Amino acid sequence: MLRAEQFIRAFPGRRLAELEPDDISGYLARKGQISTLQAWQFRQTIDAIQNLYSIVNAEWAAPPDWDFWRDSARTLEAQHATTAREVAPVTPEDYAGRIGDTRFAPLIHKHLEVFVRLASGIRTRGMSIRTEKTYLGWVCRFLQHFDGRAPDDLGAREVANFLEHLVVNRNVAASTQNQALNALVFLYDKVLEQPLGDLGAFRRSRRPKRLPVVLSRNEVNRLLAELGGMQWLIASLLYGTGMRLMEALRLRVQDLEFDRGLIVVRRGKGDKDRIVPLPESLADPLARHLKEVRALHQRDLDAGFGEALLPDALARKYPGAPREWRWQFVFPSGRLSRDPRSESTRRHHLHETAVQKAVVAAARRAGIAKKASCHTLRHSFATHLLESGYDIRTVQELLGHSDVRTTQIYTHVLNRGGLAVRSPLDTG
Missing domain, CATH: 1.10.150.130 (Tyrosine recombinase, N-terminal domain)
Known part of the structure; x- marks a missing residue:
């Protein structure tokens, strides 16, 4: 009741039914700027507002992204x-x-x-x-x-x-x-500069051969259909580009090159940069999403915040860069975080556990009888490219694999198997 009353008092003279989703998002964004607010308190606020509007039955063309705000309750910990x-x-x-x-x-x-x-x-x-x-x-x-x-x-x-x-x-x-x-x-x-040399004979754990879990195109579509808002956009990007989850969450605004139709993945696994295609079907949703992110960033600047964490200590060399639009995360959290070391208040990216849980839950709702995860979408990206006839070296480059043998495992999970063998039952 307390959280609901606080929300109502924030809009004096206005009826709940008159408020728009932007009003609610703005209120939650202001709450998210209070870095001392505990995660459970932030979630309570979201639940209270959502419960209010389940009673009001407001008719919105696009309701607030409740999942995004709820996912934002957990901020990046100091050891993240x-x-x-x-x-x-x-x-x-x-x-x-x-x-x-x-x-x-x-x-x-x-x-x-x-x-x-x-x-x-x-x-x-x-x-x-x-x-x-x-x-x-x-x-x-x-x-x-x-x-x-x-x-x-x-x-x-x-x-x-x-x-x-x-x-x-x-x-x-x-x-x-x-x-x-x-x-x-x-x-x-x-x-220590004391090389061990030959360790001699010791018992090694057996390395079982495991094939990656891959979804069919139909299963991918069913899974994505169970997601919405930012969760849908991130999951679609994982499947559409083959990025790892953390690579997607660490994207900065300047990494999306709409005119060239590509995304620059920086400091990926092995500290390597690479380029992946920006799916045409995601160009408009991403552009609309960035408009909302820019509005959130402007609210931060107006309130005296607006910093993002910069890599490689660039903030010391360019003190104004952390507040620049190009350095903001593409998928920011709805909450600000206070760094216990520097005392700086910044807006980090969304916590990865929010997306991981959402994808697992979506696969369950879609009735997919496989152990599907965010990384499954990356496996599916690679397999479906090979099915479409793309060269394995191209797929290797897109995935960022150092050794083509790592990429070759996907040849074993194609529709007809690595040897393209057809069952004798189907040949008559």
Whole structure:
């Protein structure tokens, strides 16, 4: 009741039925500028307003995008891959927070110099923040397994022992064991400059051959039909371009080149840039969407905000750039976030979990009996291009794969299989 009363009082002398969707969006945008507002309070506000209008039965041609505002309740946390990549950890608590397990803080404190050198080595080589988090975590688990001993006192024998322990006692997947191996090889080779050499024989996790889940064109259409607003636009872009979810969410306004019909994907996996096609059918929806985003940005500027997080410390070189329109995220959150480190208040992109949950729920509503996710749309993009006769090298470039063998897996999930074999039952 309190949230509903606050909304009504915000429009004195006006009846609820007279308000337009823009009035509601403007109100929620103002609420979103209060960075101290908790996520549950923001969601309560949205639910209260939506409940009010379910009673009023207002007739709108295009109602507010309730899902977008509700998705915006969760802002990017300090250790999120987008925000954390711009700030290096300093204290043991920073490192433990980066890993996501505060129990490692005493261990990191004991070997802080090693972790400082490890993080520095990862960053100077342009490796991703997710790789940094993963490698830091595995080094912590490795040292903890040997009672916190210094890595200089350990070597190839202990590494092999730890890797075998992961398989025998933890029953980890092959990819998990390989992650641990890569992290420890990097530590000893690049940081400590004590190459491990031959690790000898140790038990490896078997790597099962798994085919990616791919939707048919009909299933993709059914899934997209269950989405609306910004969620539909993002999911359509994932299928229409083959981008990864985080690549889409990190798009800036300047990355959309409507005249040339392309999208520039910057700092993708492996810190590589690439170009993907801007689907013609999405040009108009994207243009309309950007008009709404620009109005949101103007509200921020009028209120004294309007900053976006810039990559590579560009904000120090160009202090006015964070407020420029071209640097704003294409898919911004409906809420502002206050950076606990710099105290700056910025508008980040939408949290990825909102889109992930929406796509899974849409697949369920569409009656798709497959484990569909955002990445499934990327798999479907690649498979459908190969079905249409596009060259595998072209598909490899669009997906951003370093090795064509990664792309070749999609030849095994085409309509007639990798060998184009026709069942004898169909040949008579």
